Amino acid sequence: MSSGQNSGGLMSSAGLVRYFDAEDRNAIRIDPRTVVAIGALFGVFVLVLSAAL
Amino acid sequence: MGWKEAAEPVLTRMPTVQRPEGHVPFKRKLMWTGGVLVLYFFLTSVPLWGLPAGGGQDLFGQFRAILAGGQFTVLHLGIGPIVTASIVLQLLGGANLLGLDTDDPRDQVLYQGLQKLLVVFMVILTGLPMVLSGFLPADQALAQQLGIGIAGVQGLLFAQIFAGGLLILFMDEVISKWGVGSGIGLFIVAGVSESLVTGIIGPRNGLIFNWAGMVLGDTALSVDNVLGSQGQVIALITTLAIFVIVVYAESVRIEIPLSHARVKGARGRFPVKLIYASVLPMILVRALQANLQFLGRIIVSQAGSPTADGRVVIELLGVQMPWLGLYSQTAQGPNSPVGGLFYYMAPIRQPTDWMWWLASGPSQEIWQVVTRVTVDLTFMIIGGAIFAIFWVETADMGPRSTAKQIQNSGMQIPGFRQNVGVIEKVMERYIPHVTVIGGALVGLLAVMANMLGTIGGVSGTGLLLAVSITYKLYEEIAEEQLMEMHPMMRQMFGD
Numbered sequence: 001m002s003s004g005q006n007s008g009g010l011m012s013s014a015g016l017v018r019y020f021d022a023e024d025r026n027a028i029r030i031d032p033r034t035v036v037a038i039g040a041l042f043g044v045f046v047l048v049l050s051a052a053l
Numbered sequence: 054m055g056w057k058e059a060a061e062p063v064l065t066r067m068p069t070v071q072r073p074e075g076h077v078p079f080k081r082k083l084m085w086t087g088g089v090l091v092l093y094f095f096l097t098s099v100p101l102w103g104l105p106a107g108g109g110q111d112l113f114g115q116f117r118a119i120l121a122g123g124q125f126t127v128l129h130l131g132i133g134p135i136v137t138a139s140i141v142l143q144l145l146g147g148a149n150l151l152g153l154d155t156d157d158p159r160d161q162v163l164y165q166g167l168q169k170l171l172v173v174f175m176v177i178l179t180g181l182p183m184v185l186s187g188f189l190p191a192d193q194a195l196a197q198q199l200g201i202g203i204a205g206v207q208g209l210l211f212a213q214i215f216a217g218g219l220l221i222l223f224m225d226e227v228i229s230k231w232g233v234g235s236g237i238g239l240f241i242v243a244g245v246s247e248s249l250v251t252g253i254i255g256p257r258n259g260l261i262f263n264w265a266g267m268v269l270g271d272t273a274l275s276v277d278n279v280l281g282s283q284g285q286v287i288a289l290i291t292t293l294a295i296f297v298i299v300v301y302a303e304s305v306r307i308e309i310p311l312s313h314a315r316v317k318g319a320r321g322r323f324p325v326k327l328i329y330a331s332v333l334p335m336i337l338v339r340a341l342q343a344n345l346q347f348l349g350r351i352i353v354s355q356a357g358s359p360t361a362d363g364r365v366v367i368e369l370l371g372v373q374m375p376w377l378g379l380y381s382q383t384a385q386g387p388n389s390p391v392g393g394l395f396y397y398m399a400p401i402r403q404p405t406d407w408m409w410w411l412a413s414g415p416s417q418e419i420w421q422v423v424t425r426v427t428v429d430l431t432f433m434i435i436g437g438a439i440f441a442i443f444w445v446e447t448a449d450m451g452p453r454s455t456a457k458q459i460q461n462s463g464m465q466i467p468g469f470r471q472n473v474g475v476i477e478k479v480m481e482r483y484i485p486h487v488t489v490i491g492g493a494l495v496g497l498l499a500v501m502a503n504m505l506g507t508i509g510g511v512s513g514t515g516l517l518l519a520v521s522i523t524y525k526l527y528e529e530i531a532e533e534q535l536m537e538m539h540p541m542m543r544q545m546f547g548d
Contacts, residue, residue, distance in 0.1 A: 002234075005540075010235060015170075016132070016135055016136060016139045016235070016243075017135060017139070017222070017225055017226070017229070017237065018156075018164070018165070018168065018234070018284040018306070018448070018493075019100040019165065019226065019230060020155070020161035020165060021072070021161075022159075022162050023069060023162065024066070024162045025063035026065050026066050027066060028066065028068040028069070029068075029069060029070075029071045030068055030069065030070050030071060030229050031070075032070050032230070035220075035224065035226075035227050036088055036089065036224075036227065039223075039224065040092055040095065041091045043070060043092075043095050043096050043099045043127065044272050046100075046127055046213060049102045050100065053102075053195065053198065
């Protein structure tokens with residue numbers, strides 16, 4: 001019904017992995033675009049290696 | 054000093070995906086979700102580099118449908134490690150051994166860090182045995198070509214599935230924070246739908262092709278063929294029945310009336326759904342069974358000795374242990390258990406696993422088959438109930454947490470004093486019972502569906518998960534659109 005905790009929502013629907021709003025200042029933050037880009041590059045890299053060798 | 058202080062420096066520094074600042078428009082959310090899904094499908098089609106042409110053995114086997122990923126691809130591990138890590142966390146959290154208060158921001162950070170660390174640990178714990186025990190064999194030609202030896206290629210294989218395991222985790226985080234629903238849910242739905250579609254229109258044992266074969270007279274029109282392995286009429290009916298039952302069960306609920314303490318006339322209802330804990334705890338029970346089966350297969354692959362009748366028996370310290378595990382032999386190695394403890398603990402997967410009166414039925418004695426069915430049913434029903442309870446506790450859906458949430462939103466139950474304790478008492482009348490009944494019911498449904506068979510072999514749990522995740526997704530999208538149309542709603546829901 002709502003996102004995050006303490007937001008007055010009634011039901012929290014959680015997936016298998018839970019993410020909260022709270023974050024530590026020390027945490028390394030990754031841009032979501034970086035995740036997608038690394039994923040795609042990794043896939044292409046493995047494909048190229050398989051084709052080359 | 055508790056474990057929290059000791060682990061804090063590590064747990065707080067775990068890399069996380071940035072949170073969006075402010076509201077993400079619905080269209081943008083759909084784009085992120087779609088983008089990650091495309092990436093997921095792309096990665097499930099990238100074969101592992103360093104695997105010989107013959108491929109290896111899929112340790113996930115029959116659990117592939119619910120553990121997602123793609124066999125022998127860089128996403129070989131699928132969501133397996135995430136699910137296993139979740140089991141550990143649920144058990145620890147459910148038994149209250151963690152001592153983490155998820156209302157406290159400090160503990161939330163620790164919880165998230167611990168969660169991630171556990172997944173990384175499980176990626177190693179699941180991936181390493183797969184490579185080392187030869188389920189993912191190293192290509193000898195490549196080893197010679199590169200001059201790094203078998204161990205080097207094994208290292209490369211492990212590096213790839215390790216990277217794939219981590220990518221799935223972060224892809225899930227991207228969808229959870231920037232997209233719609235949860236990534237894991239989407240990956241499960243994607244996998245199950247893919248199997249369903251291939252089960253219907255696929256050229257190999259697909260429903261339509263089989264029916265065409267029967268109409269054209271290539272396959273005999275016997276009762277066995279039409280209902281069973283060829284026509285799959287029973288499987289089709291089961292699949293449709295699960296769809297209907299889940300959608301119906303999602304709507305079965307006890308509604309607790311609420312009224313606003315200050316705003317007269319503002320009324321609401323708190324629904325306690327029959328499948329209160331959702332179907333997700335089921336995946337944990339199945340994963341527990343899956344892990345037991347992995348253990349068996351790893352043991353027999355390392356310490357198996359062939360028997361006179363062409364099977365493989367577990368042999369430890371020179372003693373043959375047919376009571377522990379007796380496996381059928383295939384060209385790639387020992388395959389599925391046919392006797393012993395690991396046989397009884399293997400879940401029923403399809404009708405031919407237990408319909409002893411069929412020609413294609415099991416080769417075991419009737420009592421053995423009945424024992425296996427009983428074990429599976431007990432495991433799933435009791436396990437379903439237990440994990441549902443843990444789920445409710447850790448997901449803050451228990452009586453205390455919901456009472457707090459209702460109180461915080463300024464609502465009260467009409468006719469009762471406005472007090473957290475009172476609301477909690479009322480919730481306690483419903484939530485625990487509904488959770489147990491719902492969990493057990495879902496367990497029963499999953500086993501029944503497997504016993505009758507499903508289209509494309511997606512398994513009962515896979516189907517239950519896919520339908521209920523899709524239903525939740527639909528609800529979430531409807532809610533998103535509502536907020537999109539009425540920006541005021543966002544403030545009300547505190548987005």
